[in-house]
Amino acid sequence: MTKTELIKQIQNISNLNYISALLEWDQETQMPTSGSERRSEQMALLAGIQSDYATNPLFQESLINIDLNSCTDDEKVIFTDAIQEAKKSKLLSKSLKEEIAKHQSLGQHAWATAREKNDFESFKPYLEKLLNLKKEYAKSLKSLYPDKNDYEILLDEYEPGLRVSIIDDLFSQLKPQLIDLIKRIELKQDKGIRFPNSFPLDLQEEFAMSVIEDIGFDFDRARVDLSAHPFCTNFSSNDVRITTNYDESDFTKSFFSLLHETGHALYELGMNDDFHGTALAMPISLGIHESQSRFWENNIGRSRGFWTHYLPQLKSLFKKEFKNIKFEDFLKKINSVAANSIRIDADEVTYNFHIFIRYEIERDLFADKITVNDIPLVWKQKYKEYLNLDINSDSEGCLQDVHWSLGLFGYFPTYTLGNIYAAQIYQYLKQEKPHLKTDISKGNFTELRSWLNEQIHKQGKRYSANDLIKKITGNELDSNYFIQYLEEKFKDMYQI
């Protein structure tokens, strides 16, 4: 196959992924539930076709034998990534892929029932099966990663190059600093700030849509729908979809979740469509993806400057609800820090403990230090130790998130990586482009968005996450930026 034919085939394989993504999006947002059985069949069919395309011998051989020295820089990025994917596809048997797909579907159903009934026991065999399948998956890829253990091979799927030692370093630095910060904040926090608890849904939607449009969500190339759990997906950089759900009693839930998903959407919308379906129009890693969502949700969306512009708008829309709220109280309220048993409802400080706990359990499961059986007890012990929370129900404990039911072990750490990347970018901009602060307080995001687009979005996978963060900020990934960001923010509010 010629280079052009190879690129066409790489794009075909991506397009098959995009088609699957559309089927999933439809399932979450539109499909009548009765459609699920045949939809699963259609998903499985696509997965099989995708595998056949990726492991096609002519494609494999042509790709792996390509002379990278004869390639342009762009081609090098595209083919290097494609070669890695092709090697992985070849090492993974079709039967293992099908087994995993099948048990993901079974696992997700079993998890949903188990969570509803608070019945971890019923979920256990599914989780064990998925854990074993993912160990087998990792072992299949071992020859590509000779110096990595099983868990690190899985980490690589989500965050290329990530290692247990890196996570351990980052997390062990963060842990005591965050504990100390939480203690200081708790001493100063005013728990008596009154916040309304009923927000008409149409006004919530009106406000959120106008804000995300200001930020850069392009309604001509993207759309917002409703789903049980918010997510972002896309089928090209010109067709991006995010979802939300509104909670009448709390406008902050959907609002910050929409900022979050908008951050993800801007990343996908910002790719260069000329390179559709290749590594030059794909996200680098889940950590970098999450940095884009957390940046808008937290660094910008919970900042003083942001609300300097938007609180007056919010007040004029929710006249009754926010009639008497003071700016400082509003800012403190949306930044209040309090341990919460539910990850997705956590504030940006305590949030990371949810990740530390998930990570430690995953790592120890893969190192055979604990078994699936131990999860509920270990969970409770760690929540008591780190967050001083008593977890009385597995539904609000280890069963709260869908990830493990899909076998996504190694995914959780990228959430905290996202927080760190985002803070490092934010602190860099604060230092180097101080005028952006004024822009934000005027609701002007043009330069900020362009900068993110130029520096990150349209680079695709041109750089590794490590190289990119160094290129942008001058430094390697460093958790101190995250601490510094939080310290400055809470000092500003509480003079701690």
Place this chain on the structure above:
Amino acid sequence: MTKTELIKQIQNISNLNYISALLEWDQETQMPTSGSERRSEQMALLAGIQSDYATNPLFQESLINIDLNSCTDDEKVIFTDAIQEAKKSKLLSKSLKEEIAKHQSLGQHAWATAREKNDFESFKPYLEKLLNLKKEYAKSLKSLYPDKNDYEILLDEYEPGLRVSIIDDLFSQLKPQLIDLIKRIELKQDKGIRFPNSFPLDLQEEFAMSVIEDIGFDFDRARVDLSAHPFCTNFSSNDVRITTNYDESDFTKSFFSLLHETGHALYELGMNDDFHGTALAMPISLGIHESQSRFWENNIGRSRGFWTHYLPQLKSLFKKEFKNIKFEDFLKKINSVAANSIRIDADEVTYNFHIFIRYEIERDLFADKITVNDIPLVWKQKYKEYLNLDINSDSEGCLQDVHWSLGLFGYFPTYTLGNIYAAQIYQYLKQEKPHLKTDISKGNFTELRSWLNEQIHKQGKRYSANDLIKKITGNELDSNYFIQYLEEKFKDMYQI
């Protein structure tokens, strides 16, 4: 391949069609327009995969060599249909399929622009290309249909077994009878009945949704969305989608169009899901499909009994709009007969002339009696002759419908076939099950729907359209039923 493997592969091919249908549905109802370029790529990819699956040599050989005598009745239906499809796929070159797919896409774009600008000249080369491709398509299949001409081979795609001689007989019988009927109705029609011309959209939706639910539209297995042109599609019999668009000035447009699409939806919802993706869960023909939509739209939906039940509901919802309307006036208004240059806005009597004209032009194009160049003039002559209408713009003339821009020659006649099938079924029921009239006037459609389901929907392709109509009504397809239905209806209203 074993029988089981063959059936699995037949279902896979169907599932690829269903996946394509989902991509199309999404494109019409949800997709940001900017997504169209990459969506076309994804559609083309699926078309290619579908072709590869259908022409796979092992599949082809195993299927064509199957011993039908060793098959159950169900298997015979499934394999006979699959063998025919496989033979067609094999005779059609992949490059022809791709050429057609490409020119359908180009043709549709060119048509939309031409219609907007009233510029037939700009559309002409695209139409000529599609006509030639479809002639080549027909010629490729000639060995399967040795006694059919090109146009008849295309007719067979939509209505298996249909011939020019059958259409000519039916249409030439209908034409003078309809002309006579129209003249008599026109003499009696009261053109002065006043009808409101503004209907709040939310009330239109509320009314229509409650009616289609009464009829049997199952919102747990189907959904309604908005699109520019109404259509029905499905991805299994448990996931059926219809679309509409509301016109504030005329509630009848969306209402009857929703009844129409609901009729199509009931057919698909009524298939036996155990046979998903096989001929036993597929519609027989477009004519039979259209009979199900026209039955609910016209035979039931514009009947005296139907509005005996629903006019009071309509009045209580549109209090202001329908305050003073009399039942007889309402019935006459929704059944008023008047030549209209636009097919989809036509009444059920003059409607058929639109079809006669399309058919005559198609037939003569394929017989090389006229060329694409002649279409606008021939169009105007025929509209003057049959409907006494002066067509001053091609946009409201030969450019009004999308079908030809997609190369769908041979499709139009099935619309009038649908009217005849529907009337034949309706007249049979009127005679044999007179109590259904009382049911309908009470808004009770249970028995009627069950009967349609048992007799038609869940049969899939078990019988040919011809055999089915004979099995149900005791007679071959006969246009006299349609005339009889119209005569009785208008006699009841106007004593003509």
